[in-house]
Amino acid sequence: MSTTRNFQIAEEKKVSRKDILFSLARVPGTTTVFCGSSDGTVYHADLAEEKPEPVALEGEIRHRPGGYVTGLALADGNRRLVSGAYDAQLIWWDTETKKPVHRVENAHGKWIRKVVASPDGRMIASVADDMVCRLWDAGTGKLVAELQGHRIETPQHYPSMLFTCAFSPDGARLATADKTGHIIIWDVASRKEIAVADASCMYTWDPKQRRHSIGGVRSLAFSPDGRTLVAGGIGQIGNIDHLGANARLRFFDWEKAVTLAEVEATESKGLVERLAFHPGGDWLLGCGGDNGGFAILIDPQSHKVIYEGKATFHIHDFSLTDSPDRFIAAGHNGLVVKKIAVV
Amino acid sequence: MNHGQHFCGTSAHDISRRVFLSQSLAVGSGALLGTSGAVHALDEDALNAALKKTGRNVILLWLAGGASQLETWDPKPGRPTGGPFASIPTSVPGVHISELMPKMAKRMHRTTLIRSLNTGDGGHGTGAEMMLRGRKNEAALQYPDLGAIVAKELGRADSKVPGYVSFYSQTEGRGSGKLSPAFLGARYAPMNLDDGPMPPNLSRHDAITDLGHRDRARLRDLLSARFTSGRETDTMRSHSAAYARVHGLMSSEPLFDIELEPQWVRDRYGPSLFGQQALMARRMIEAGVSFVRVSRAWWDSHGQNFETHAEMVPELDHVMSTLMDDLDQRGLLDSTLVVAFGEFGRTPGVNASLGRDHFANAWSAAMFGCGLQGGAVYGKTDDDGNTVTEDEVGAGELFATILAAIGIDPDKEYHVGTRPIPLVNPGIKPIRSLLA
Structure with a gap:
């Protein structure tokens, strides 16, 4: 049930699947999407079809079966798709032929969690549980730089995880965020760390009842003017057997090192897996889930939740379409097209 | 390398544990135990050789909440149920385990796996109760748990140390399984070290x-x-x-003081509480405790199973492998059985929270030490891990195998009044092919 005030999100099309889709990239100006699967495969589909049937990208190069494909990014004028997976590989695909053209076999030492392209499409950033962010030339696939600043271990001496990253709209800044809630903002040109932000409220360490941890910052987004950085995750969890806490976002004026707001979506349980601003700054969309899924809209000015609603499934990634009142979401057992409407 | 006080190795020092304990206890904590670290002296070869001859002991690594067999001992990489972890080869040709366990993979030739547990009870409390007893309690009859039986059968009547110690520092699931000597009597109840390494009120006023x-x-x-x-x-x-x-x-009292272990030994076990308690367990086994349960809670990963296991399995891998090496180097591996399991495994299916739920129909246990065939892998599950396809093992068979490995006849009977109570239910047999 949604607590609609001015907005409504409705499902327009659904593609059911047996696998889990972790990543999504939409080719601008088309209805073609690429999605990364739990089976280690990248699929493409034309969502204009009445009953879209995702087709696997095939070739001599591929990800390891079972290596969750968690990152997809279109780059180099949309001629290339870069996929990153838990098998630590990055693979460059030709978006026309749908064939692999380049591979970096050990792009990272551990699971790749996210792959994003710079706004100009010339650079790829990947983050992984080796706690390194690597920058790659989108055209050649050559390693350009390594950004190291996240701790390898949590304060409790367990391996940490580097979940997400996001470029600022002008491409000059890159933010990376880890399991403990530590966020670093990098100057892309100099490769220097220029600011940090704290979202440790999204990391739960249970020292007594269960003695392990859960949570972390799962999504980042810069506002269209680049001044505000938003981190998405989950609040402190009482019973860490489950994702049993409300979705949570923290807004930062990262240049002034000020936390602007903390937002809890009280009807949405689980992780905020993906965030994206409306191009005009009208709203911020967040999607994610626990055993179910959710979509939330936040007013970027007031930081108020202006829409909360359940999604068909736990959403791991989404992409706004050319018309931002529609978005395509990928997640647990499916792919959906949703429409955001003002009512 | 001098890691402590050494015996000279003559026959005069070829003392038995009984003699050692009686002497050390007679002089009290001040002379031998206190200043020179006599408990530490238990690591001496001569004493361990004597201990090895006297009896067998058990350390249970209790994986409370239910660790995933797919992320440990029975991986299914590339299958829809397999999850994201790869499998790695082990020192036993053809046997692969999760990539999260590289240290145990190198020691697989000394490890015994059962991959075909079908225990049928996916409840934390009832599952734990059954796995700790090898059967379910009856309405009118409570059975003693494994530790109580081992303490009774292998403990020495004149021992001054407890026969049965249980560590359970996390609070979740602590009450599951209800450790109890039942009709064996309070003499075989566990000493519970839940809130710290030292029993309360132990020190002299x-x-x-x-x-x-x-x-x-x-x-x-x-x-x-x-x-x-x-x-x-x-x-x-x-x-x-x-x-x-x-x-x-x-x-x-020094038995419970881990500070008496050299720093390099403590470092070897690692900084985790689980590691430090495993070290405590080794100290206790050396000192004559028959059964030590070291609990590591809480594996109940309904949400984010893979991240939970990425955090906890490397710790298990490190602690198990260190314990194996340490026991081996001290000459205790031939007299100590280490078993690792919990109340159940986890579902092959991955839920929408990327979790795995309770699953007791096709899961795994691992063991090493005395009485077992190292490198043996018993049983098989189907390609997706949903069912047992070969050599199904129930809680009773596992229980009987553990008893047989440490030299206790599973067919032995106790009596409650005139009723004979066998250690395992009638018809239940140990897995002979796993026994050394």
């Missing part, structure tokens, strides 16, 4: 000197001997034995 403490004990013994003269009953004997055990415990 500050107001009483060591000499005074021993004088009181001697006076009590004298009066007790006079009183019981001509009145020999079980009650009298039990009363006196209880006092002896209390005195034994008090004088073995």
Whole structure:
């Protein structure tokens, strides 16, 4: 049930699947999407079809079966798709032929969690549980730089995880965020760390009842003017057997090192897996889930939740379409097209 | 390398554990145990050789909440149920385990796996109760748990240290399974070290000197001997034995002080609580404790199973492999059985929270040490891990196998009144092919 005030999100099309889709990239100006699967495969589909049937990208190069494909990014004028997976590989695909053209076999030492392209499409950033962010030339696939600043271990001496990253709209800044809630903002040109932000409220360490941890910052987004950085995750969890806490976002004026707001979506349980601003700054969309899924809209000015609603499934990634009142979401057992409407 | 006080190796020092304990306890904590670290001296080869001859012991690594067999001992990489982890080869040709366990993979030739547990009970409480007893309690009859049986069968009547110790520091699931000696009596109940490494109220009261403490004990013994003269009953004997055990415990206080272990040994086990308690377990086994349960809670990963296992399995891998090496280097692996399991495994299916739920139909246990065939892998599950396809093993068979490995006849019977109570249910047999 949604607590609609001015907005409504409705499902327009659904593609059911047996696998889990972790990543999504939409080719601008088309209805073609690429999605990364739990089976280690990248699929493409034309969502204009009445009953879209995702087709696997095939070739001599591929990800390891079972290596969750968690990152997809279109780059180099949309001629290339870069996929990153838990098998630590990055693979460059030709978006026309749908064939692999380049591979970096050990792009990272551990699971790749996210792959994003710079706004100009010339650079790829990947983050992984080796706690390194690597920058790659989108055209050649050559390693350009390594950004190291996240701790390898949590304060409790367990391996940490580097979940997400996001470029600022002008491409000059890159933010990376880890399991403990530590966020670093990098100057892309100099490769220097220029600011940090704290979202440790999204990391739960249970020292007594269960003695392990859960949570972390799962999504980042810069506002269209680049001044505000938003981190998405989950609040402190009482019973860490489950994702049993409300979705949570923290807004930062990262240049002034000020936390602007903390937002809890009280009807949405689980992780905020993906965030994206409306191009005009009208709203911020967040999607994610626990055993179910959710979509939330936040007013970027007031930081108020202006829409909360359940999604068909736990959403791991989404992409706004050319018309931002529609978005395509990928997640647990499916792919959906949703429409955001003002009512 | 000198890691502590050394015996010279002559036959004069080829003492038994009983002699050692009686001597060390007789002199109290001040002389031998206190300053020179006599508990640490238990690591000496001669003493361990003597200990090895005297009996077998068990360390249970209790994986409370249910660890995933797919992320440990029975991976299914590339299958829809397999999850994101790869499998790696082990020192046993053809046997692969999760990539999260590289250290145990190198030691697989010394490890015994059962991959075909079908125990049928996916409840935390009832599953734990069954796995700790090898069967379900009856409405009118509670069965003793594994630790109580081992303490009774392998513990020495004159031992001054507890026969059965249980660590369970996390609070979730602590009450599951309800450790109990049942009809065996309180003598075989566990000493529960839940809130710290040291039993509460163990130290002598500050107001009483060591000499005074021993004088009181001697006076009590004298009066007790006079009183019981001509009145020999079980009650009298039990009363006196209880006092002896209390005195034994008090004088073995250093046993619980991990600071007495050299720093390099503590470092070897790692900084985790689980590692430090595994080290404590080794100290206790050396000192004559028959059964130590080291619990590592809480594996109940309904949400984010893979991240939970990425955090916890490397710790398990490190602690198990370190314990194996340490026991081996001390000559104790031939007399100590280490078993690792919990109340159940986890579902092959991955839920929308990327979790795995309770699953008792096709899961795994791992063991190493005395009485077992190292490198043996028993049983098989289907390609997706949903069902057992070969050599199904129930809780009873696992229980019987553990007992047989440490030299206890699973067919032995206790009696409650006139009713014979076998250690395992009738018809249940150990897995002979796993026994050395």
